[in-house]
Amino acid sequence: MAARELREAGLDRTVLLTVPGVLLVLLLFIYPFAYGLFLSFAPKTGGIWANYARFFGDERLYGTIAKTFWIALPATLLNLALALPMAYQLRRATRLQRAVTTALVVPITLGTVLVAEGMLNYLGPQGWLNRLLIDLHLVAAPVRLIHNYWGVLLSLVVTGFPFAFLLTLSYVTGIDPVLAQAAATLGAGRGRQFLHIYLPLLAPGLAITFCLSFVQAFSVFPSAILLGAPAGPTRVISIAAYQAAFEDYDYSMASAIAMLMGLAQLIVVVAVLGLRGVFYRGPAAGAKG
Amino acid sequence: MPRDNSGFRELRLDAISRRFGGAVALDRLSLAIARGEFIALLGPSGCGKSTALNCIAGLLALTGGAIWLDERRIDGLPPEERGFGMIFQNYALFPHMSVRRNIGFGLAMRGVGREEIRRRVDAALALIRLAEHADKLPGQLSGGQQQRVAIARAIVIEPPVILMDEPLSNLDAKLRIEMRSEIKRIHQELGRATVYVTHDQEEALSLADRIVVLKDGVTQQIGAPEELYARPANLDVALFMGYRNAIAARIEGVEGGQAVISIGQIRLRGTAAGHPGGGDATAAIRPEDFVLGPGPNAVRGRAETVEYCGRDYLVEFLTQDGHRLYARTETRVRPGDFVEWHVPPDRVLVYPSGK
Ligand SMILES: Nc1ncnc2c1ncn2[C@@H]1O[C@H](COP(=O)(O)OP(=O)(O)OP(=O)(O)O)[C@@H](O)[C@H]1O
Ligand SMILES: [Mg+2]
Numbered sequence: 001m002a003a004r005e006l007r008e009a010g011l012d013r014t015v016l017l018t019v020p021g022v023l024l025v026l027l028l029f030i031y032p033f034a035y036g037l038f039l040s041f042a043p044k045t046g047g048i049w050a051n052y053a054r055f056f057g058d059e060r061l062y063g064t065i066a067k068t069f070w071i072a073l074p075a076t077l078l079n080l081a082l083a084l085p086m087a088y089q090l091r092r093a094t095r096l097q098r099a100v101t102t103a104l105v106v107p108i109t110l111g112t113v114l115v116a117e118g119m120l121n122y123l124g125p126q127g128w129l130n131r132l133l134i135d136l137h138l139v140a141a142p143v144r145l146i147h148n149y150w151g152v153l154l155s156l157v158v159t160g161f162p163f164a165f166l167l168t169l170s171y172v173t174g175i176d177p178v179l180a181q182a183a184a185t186l187g188a189g190r191g192r193q194f195l196h197i198y199l200p201l202l203a204p205g206l207a208i209t210f211c212l213s214f215v216q217a218f219s220v221f222p223s224a225i226l227l228g229a230p231a232g233p234t235r236v237i238s239i240a241a242y243q244a245a246f247e248d249y250d251y252s253m254a255s256a257i258a259m260l261m262g263l264a265q266l267i268v269v270v271a272v273l274g275l276r277g278v279f280y281r282g283p284a285a286g287a288k289g
Numbered sequence: 290m291p292r293d294n295s296g297f298r299e300l301r302l303d304a305i306s307r308r309f310g311g312a313v314a315l316d317r318l319s320l321a322i323a324r325g326e327f328i329a330l331l332g333p334s335g336c337g338k339s340t341a342l343n344c345i346a347g348l349l350a351l352t353g354g355a356i357w358l359d360e361r362r363i364d365g366l367p368p369e370e371r372g373f374g375m376i377f378q379n380y381a382l383f384p385h386m387s388v389r390r391n392i393g394f395g396l397a398m399r400g401v402g403r404e405e406i407r408r409r410v411d412a413a414l415a416l417i418r419l420a421e422h423a424d425k426l427p428g429q430l431s432g433g434q435q436q437r438v439a440i441a442r443a444i445v446i447e448p449p450v451i452l453m454d455e456p457l458s459n460l461d462a463k464l465r466i467e468m469r470s471e472i473k474r475i476h477q478e479l480g481r482a483t484v485y486v487t488h489d490q491e492e493a494l495s496l497a498d499r500i501v502v503l504k505d506g507v508t509q510q511i512g513a514p515e516e517l518y519a520r521p522a523n524l525d526v527a528l529f530m531g532y533r534n535a536i537a538a539r540i541e542g543v544e545g546g547q548a549v550i551s552i553g554q555i556r557l558r559g560t561a562a563g564h565p566g567g568g569d570a571t572a573a574i575r576p577e578d579f580v581l582g583p584g585p586n587a588v589r590g591r592a593e594t595v596e597y598c599g600r601d602y603l604v605e606f607l608t609q610d611g612h613r614l615y616a617r618t619e620t621r622v623r624p625g626d627f628v629e630w631h632v633p634p635d636r637v638l639v640y641p642s643g644k
């Protein structure tokens with residue numbers, strides 16, 4: 001009767017297990033979000049839309065959106081483009097796979113600030129990279145890799161790649177290698193095995209990896225300041241929010257910027273996850289359990 | 290793209306071996322498979338059947354030996370260049386492709402035109418009786434339906450050699466018999482070589498031109514079904530061929546080409562497989578070779594359990610000195626009945642213990 005119907009709809013007493021989690025989400029995410037949203041419509045001066053009007057009226061503010069995209073999108077695509085072939089090559093459980101996996105966990109645990117500081121030293125005019133390039137006579141003068149766009153992009157690759165790689169690897173290893181073998185016996189060489197078997201089965205996972213990597217890159221802050229040109233090309237949207245909050249003490253404006261930042265991320269995530277519906281999303285095995 | 294090998298004469302396995310770490314999964318299997326021949330690889334679970342098949346397909350590298358297709362050595366070629374069709378033990382259907390695309394995959398890889406693919410896939414679908422499921426994904430099919438798609442996918446490319454890894458293991462009895470004759474028919478129509486892995490002796494006997502019996506990776510016997518059935522080379526093969534009674538016996542002597550053995554107080558004449566001499570041996574008798582009623586070469590006992598098997602009864606009986614034996618008869622026997630059987634001497638195989 002009713003109890004059974006509920007159970008078939010996925011509702012039974014185990015639903016209670018989700019209560020603490022739901023409360024936590026409400027407390028930690030929904031409340032601050034609602035508070036920020038409310039605050040953004042209560043500007044210091046002007047009507048409720050004043051903050052948003054100011055944002056879109058000032059090139060120094062609305063320009064940050066394009067700048068952030070211009071850093072976050074290439075960084076995300078680069079991370080994925082590097083992670084996919086590498087994860088694919090390392091899909092078999094070998095000692096190399098374990099070594100690489102362990103080595104890449106390290107930059108994740110270090111955090112963005114530490115990586116940015118390290119890169120300041122390595123990539124600076126006196127850093128070993130430039131010295132090496134000069135000693136090898138590949139360049140005459142030090143290459144400028146910090147305090148500009150490239151510094152930030154590089155730091156996003158260093159911090160974002162391990163994450164993208166590990167996530168992609170877990171998706172790749174979830175695909176039964178027997179499927180590629182079957183394709184091989186049907187005449188598919190290595191390239192076509194990847195194209196017809198791995199890629200379509202990986203697509204949903206890659207979409208998730210893209211979204212998570214993108215959101216991470218979009219909220220870039222420490223490296224944009226430490227390694228970038230925070231007054232110029234790497235004045236990303238989080239810097240604008242920071243300045244509004246802690247230099248102008250205009251929390252209302254800062255909230256509005258944060259809301260727009262979230263909206264931009266949301267649009268990208270929804271678009272990419274929407275694409276996911278096009279692909280097969282089931283167990284990636286060759287047979288029923 | 291695989292080259293067209295369909296005109297080959299012979300696929301020759303030359304002492305092919307495969308080891309995993311220290312363990313030998315396949316030990317020097319040698320076999321020449323003629324075009325048009327149907328070979329069954331028979332053996333218990335873990336004996337190296339799938340390993341052998343994967344080696345032939347090119348999915349596993351050999352650790353010893355060579356594979357020849359006529360004068361061409363092919364064991365260095367990747368699977369896509371050998372172009373052998375393979376039906377995997379767990380089907381390995383592509384989960385993101387419809388039944389139709391799964392079956393058409395090999396043709397598409399060979400650059401066959403769209404219309405032709407459609408036509409040939411339709412024919413294959415009709416053959417496996419899944420035409421109405423053509424647009425489903427494999428995950429929406431039952432196990433037996435998936436298995437049939439796997440069969441269709443492998444045969445639609447008309448490969449020179451078809452490798453089948455227990456393709457009927459998941460079908461119900463009726464469909465199994467149907468698909469069995471279907472496989473035989475396809476094999477005869479295509480006239481290519483088939484290597485068929487099974488652990489079901491009945492399947493092997495009914496399908497194969499020749500049977501290879503493996504145990505622990507080692508070839509036990511290669512021969513025609515009749516040969517294996519009548520003359521298993523050793524006790525392991527005999528057990529696999531349905532010689533359910535394996536009784537410890539003593540060889541008392543040889544008379545007129547027949548071994549005289551004693552099993553406790555029972556004396557039997559049997560046929561010696563291997564060197565008949567004195568000493569310990571094992572007598573192997575199939576339950577269906579016992580004949581109910583008195584006669585020469587008699588065995589008596591009391592029926593313990595009786596299983597009704599449709600056509601006949603399987604009787605488990607206990608001899609006077611406590612040997613538990615199995616016999617088949619069409620006559621109704623009740624548990625507790627005293628039963629007397631006899632068995633033709635040429636149906637008692639005597640394997641001397643030790644080699
Ligand atoms: N990748 C592997 N690594 C290590 N050992 C393996 C591997 N594959 C198979 N083996 C071993 O090789 C032996 C033969 O395995 P195989 O799969 O060929 O058996 P099989 O005859 O097909 O058995 P079944 O009837 O159960 O399918 C087994 O002992 C198995 O444990
Ligand atoms: Mg197997």
